[in-house]
Amino acid sequence: MNALPQHPPAIRTTCPYCGVGCGVLAKPDGRGGAVIAADPAHPANLGRLCSKGSALGDTLSLEGRLLHPMRQQADGTLARIAWDTALKSVARGFQQVIARDGPGAVAFYLSGQLLTEDYYVANKLMKGFIGSANVDTNSRLCMASSVAGHRRAFGADTVPGTYEDIDGADLIVLVGSNAAWCHPVLYQRMVANKRARGARIVVIDPRRTATADESDLFLAIAPGTDTALFCGLLCDLARHGAHDLAYINSHTRDFAQALARATEIAGTPAATAKATGLAVEDVETFFAWFRTTPRVLTGFSQGVNQSAQGTDKVNAIINCHLATGRIGKPGMGPFSLTGQPNAMGGREVGGLANQLAAHMNFTPAEIDRVGRFWAAPSVATHEGLKAVAMFEAIERGEIKALWVMATNPAVSLPRAGAMRDALRRLEVFVVSENVLSNDTVEAGAQILLPAAAWGEKDGTVTNSERRMSRQRPFLPPPGQAQPDWWIVCEVAKRMGFAAAFSYGSVADVFREHAALSGFENAGTRDFDIGGLARISDDAYHALDPVQWPVRPDGVTSEARFFAEGGFFTPDRKARFVAPEPPQPTTPTDAFPFILNTGRIRDQWHTMTRTGMSPRLGVHLPEPFVAVSPTDASAAGLTDGGFARVTTAHGACVLKVSCNDGQSRGALFAPIHWSGATSSSGRIGALVSPKTDPYSGQPDSKATPAAIAPVTFASRGFVLARRKVTLPEGAWWARVAVLGGHGLLFAADLTVEAWRDCAVRWFGPRAEIAEYLDAGRGNLRLAAYVDGRLQGCIFVGPPDSAPQWDAVKALFEAEAIADGPRRTLLSGHSSDGIEDAGPVICACFGVGLNVIRRAIVSEALTSAEDIGKALRAGTNCGSCLPELRKIVQARVPA
Numbered sequence: 032m033n034a035l036p037q038h039p040p041a042i043r044t045t046c047p048y049c050g051v052g053c054g055v056l057a058k059p060d061g062r063g064g065a066v067i068a069a070d071p072a073h074p075a076n077l078g079r080l081c082s083k084g085s086a087l088g089d090t091l092s093l094e095g096r097l098l099h100p101m102r103q104q105a106d107g108t109l110a111r112i113a114w115d116t117a118l119k120s121v122a123r124g125f126q127q128v129i130a131r132d133g134p135g136a137v138a139f140y141l142s143g144q145l146l147t148e149d150y151y152v153a154n155k156l157m158k159g160f161i162g163s164a165n166v167d168t169n170s171r172l173c174m175a176s177s178v179a180g181h182r183r184a185f186g187a188d189t190v191p192g193t194y195e196d197i198d199g200a201d202l203i204v205l206v207g208s209n210a211a212w213c214h215p216v217l218y219q220r221m222v223a224n225k226r227a228r229g230a231r232i233v234v235i236d237p238r239r240t241a242t243a244d245e246s247d248l249f250l251a252i253a254p255g256t257d258t259a260l261f262c263g264l265l266c267d268l269a270r271h272g273a274h275d276l277a278y279i280n281s282h283t284r285d286f287a288q289a290l291a292r293a294t295e296i297a298g299t300p301a302a303t304a305k306a307t308g309l310a311v312e313d314v315e316t317f318f319a320w321f322r323t324t325p326r327v328l329t330g331f332s333q334g335v336n337q338s339a340q341g342t343d344k345v346n347a348i349i350n351c352h353l354a355t356g357r358i359g360k361p362g363m364g365p366f367s368l369t370g371q372p373n374a375m376g377g378r379e380v381g382g383l384a385n386q387l388a389a390h391m392n393f394t395p396a397e398i399d400r401v402g403r404f405w406a407a408p409s410v411a412t413h414e415g416l417k418a419v420a421m422f423e424a425i426e427r428g429e430i431k432a433l434w435v436m437a438t439n440p441a442v443s444l445p446r447a448g449a450m451r452d453a454l455r456r457l458e459v460f461v462v463s464e465n466v467l468s469n470d471t472v473e474a475g476a477q478i479l480l481p482a483a484a485w486g487e488k489d490g491t492v493t494n495s496e497r498r499m500s501r502q503r504p505f506l507p508p509p510g511q512a513q514p515d516w517w518i519v520c521e522v523a524k525r526m527g528f529a530a531a532f533s534y535g536s537v538a539d540v541f542r543e544h545a546a547l548s549g550f551e552n553a554g555t556r557d558f559d560i561g562g563l564a565r566i567s568d569d570a571y572h573a574l575d576p577v578q579w580p581v582r583p584d585g586v587t588s589e590a591r592f593f594a595e596g597g598f599f600t601p602d603r604k605a606r607f608v609a610p611e612p613p614q615p616t617t618p619t620d621a622f623p624f625i626l627n628t629g630r631i632r633d634q635w636h637t638m639t640r641t642g643m644s645p646r647l648g649v650h651l652p653e654p655f656v657a658v659s660p661t662d663a664s665a666a667g668l669t670d671g672g673f674a675r676v677t678t679a680h681g682a683c684v685l686k687v688s689c690n691d692g693q694s695r696g697a698l699f700a701p702i703h704w705s706g707a708t709s710s711s712g713r714i715g716a717l718v719s720p721k722t723d724p725y726s727g728q729p730d731s732k733a734t735p736a737a738i739a740p741v742t743f744a745s746r747g748f749v750l751a752r753r754k755v756t757l758p759e760g761a762w763w764a765r766v767a768v769l770g771g772h773g774l775l776f777a778a779d780l781t782v783e784a785w786r787d788c789a790v791r792w793f794g795p796r797a798e799i800a801e802y803l804d805a806g807r808g809n810l811r812l813a814a815y816v817d818g819r820l821q822g823c824i825f826v827g828p829p830d831s832a833p834q835w836d837a838v839k840a841l842f843e844a845e846a847i848a849d850g851p852r853r854t855l856l857s858g859h860s861s862d863g864i865e866d867a868g869p870v871i872c873a874c875f876g877v878g879l880n881v882i883r884r885a886i887v888s889e890a891l892t893s894a895e896d897i898g899k900a901l902r903a904g905t906n907c908g909s910c911l912p913e914l915r916k917i918v919q920a921r922v923p924a
């Protein structure tokens with residue numbers, strides 16, 4: 032991360048990745064890029080950014096951008112069309128389907144990457160004017176179970192606490208959350224609390240992740256049994272009289288039923304240990320810590336939400352906080368760590384198919400209220416189809432027109448291969464996008480609408496603690512790109528709804544959204560920003576990050592909810608929920624493993640943005656499957672080799688990563704790779720479509736799977752100034768590198784065949800320098816044109832794949848001097864220094880080999896020592912858990 036110049040001031044905006052919602056300062060460099068720094072004044076991050084946020088400046092390139100409206104031609108190619116033609120085509124296409132098949136035959140699929148204003152108008156068009164609630168979002172895959180759990184317990188989708196509770200908690204319980212990688216800035220706040228105040232951290236996860244490295248207690252719970260653990264805890268609290276009867280009696284209902292069910296599921300520590308696969312001593316320790324620590328914060332994330340029983344898991348956690356009255360007070364409460372940057376904003380406007388708008392539901396009174404506010408002719412009267420059901424309806428041909436905005440469902444949905452095929456059956460298929468090509472676009476999008484990207488967009492997002500922040504533009508939209516809200520409104524006008532969609536500015540949209548939230552509210556609904564309904568244009572543009580509610584009565588912000596009850600149920604009491612007994616997915620003879628999917632430290636979603644950053648590509652550059660060393664040995668797998676992972680829905684070939692943190696019988700694979708970035712890494716294609724009955728969220732963490740070794744004859748890498756295409760059948764992963772393109776590959780090809788490929792790629796003008804040893808299966812070839820390195824290919828036998836770090840450094844240099852040119856084919860740097868090794872610290876580009884050498888040569892004994900010597904880990908802190916592991920492995924206790 033570079034230091035910002037003092038003058039002129041940078042633009043204050045918000046990171047577009049995870050739900051932490053960090054404030055960012057962006058200063059345009061005048062060449063289409065920007066210098067990025069953390070905003071020290073933003074309450075979410077207080078001057079920190081993680082590796083992804085720090086690398087935002089690397090992702091502003093226009094390469095691959097969709098710059099103009101496009102239409103698919105009869106031959107499948109895309110041709111540029113005028114905006115008006117595109118908008119009319121979309122409007123006409125939807126109108127024709129609605130006229131023939133009714134509003135239930137059309138759908139919008141939105142995204143947690145949209146801004147609140149974009150979301151608001153899309154929801155208004157579909158639910159108010161088209162008359163269908165078939166508008167859902169990729170947030171369904173992320174935190175829908177938290178929404179459903181909140182609504183069952185609190186009567187509304189309310190996050191009771193605030194990030195300050197992380198700083199003030201004495202016990203932080205993380206359930207199903209690899210916060211160290213997925214919410215790094217919040218995780219660093221937790222660690223800071225531990226260091227400064229001695230807060231204890233309990234990590235509950237089937238997988239021992241980087242998050243567990245700072246834990247005081249790690250509970251390697253059996254997959255799918257979290258409900259049993261928290262039922263056991265509820266019983267323990269009651270047995271020891273640690274529940275708060277006054278709070279329970281005054282502010283809640285149904286405690287007895289929940290306790291009775293909990294007793295059936297896990298009535299004692301021994302029963303809990305049996306149900307969860309944990310040691311009874313560990314269970315008792317956790318229970319005792321929770322029981323005796325008033326300030327306890329329970330953070331939960333995708334490991335809880337992405338489950339066929341995710342809503343029950345959420346309610347089992349909330350039950351324990353309601354039972355102790357530990358909610359809505361400083362340092363305590365249940366806390367949903369949201370995955371996406373604006374999942375919360377989407378929930379505010381009704382971006383989910385089972386909400387109407389502004390946290391209102393499909394009751395007759397609320398349908399009437401929203402209809403009157405919008406002056407809408409045909410407000411949807413019942414819930415629409417949630418994401419998985421929506422795409423299954425497309426598969427059956429029941430939904431015939433779909434508009435996808437800012438997301439890549441052909442990669443991210445369960446059964447992603449079948450879903451990609453289903454998209455081809457659509458009669459009308461519209462995609463609003465930043466990029467010209469991704470798996471969803473390639474699935475046959477007929478109309479492509481160029482949307483403004485981060486850095487160009489203007490609006491608001493809401494983070495996990497209900498804090499609304501401005502995303503401000505600091506670059507002009509390129510080509511003919513337009514904001515999403517503008518695109519939706521222009522289509523709405525062409526569908527005959529001009530009166531309701533003629534906003535003069537994005538601030539107009541925000542004011543209407545705020546007014547709806549306060550309309551006939553009077554404290555009956557949690558989401559109320561009516562106090563901002565008359566905000567001036569200037570005040571909107573200058574708006575500081577603010578938590579909702581911002582009620583019209585002048586009370587600007589209540590930091591927390593429910594300390595004194597006041598839930599949003601008819602009787603204002605919370606509901607204890609009696610969860611169903613856990614029914615974890617079990618392996619079968621054909622599929623003896625359970626496949627868990629999730630995120631890695633330096634990538635975001637399907638890599639359409641983070642995949643552009645060379646420094647983010649160095650940490651884990653290939654799609655992989657993590658497997659326990661014991662399972663790997665039994666299955667004949669080798670660390671660093673390849674394996675085919677198969678489920679009932681598809682198969683992928685992935686690099687094997689033997690990992691002590693994996694439990695026996697469990698596999699983990701990241702979600703990020705797509706058909707655009709890998710030959711065989713689309714993990715969504717393997718995931719079960721089983722969903723939670725309340726939230727509709729898919730069970731993305733538990734698909735029965737099989738794993739078997741795969742061997743290739745050769746393995747290597749290509750670095751090239753222009754994109755090259757590998758031969759059919761090759762395994763490959765595309766990696767961003769400075770000054771060109773990188774591919775890591777493996778294939779059943781001889782070195783002679785690879786040489787032929789290279790000569791074809793680099794052209795007849797290229798001067799070739801090469802070393803070929805057919806007997807040993809080694810090829811090192813570099814191609815120069817006019818003295819400039821155009822590309823190189825290194826191939827070796829599969830058990831000694833060539834390393835690319837030193838060669839990549841030479842490739843990335845603009846011009847190579849004679850010395851390095853001579854030594855390039857050695858695979859080592861010209862100054863005789865060994866390879867830096869795989870990068871551990873993405874912020875400062877510090878490699879594993881450099882760290883290991885410094886540990887030895889400078890007698891470093893801690894991650895902090897490494898920071899002082901090499902700067903690694905001193906910016907975002909995302910790599911600190913790995914630094915500690917490295918130092919522990921090298922330094923005897």
Ligand code: SF4
Binds near residue numbers: 083
């Ligand atoms: S933690 Fe990282 S990815 Fe998340 S908002 Fe902050 S900088 Fe962005």
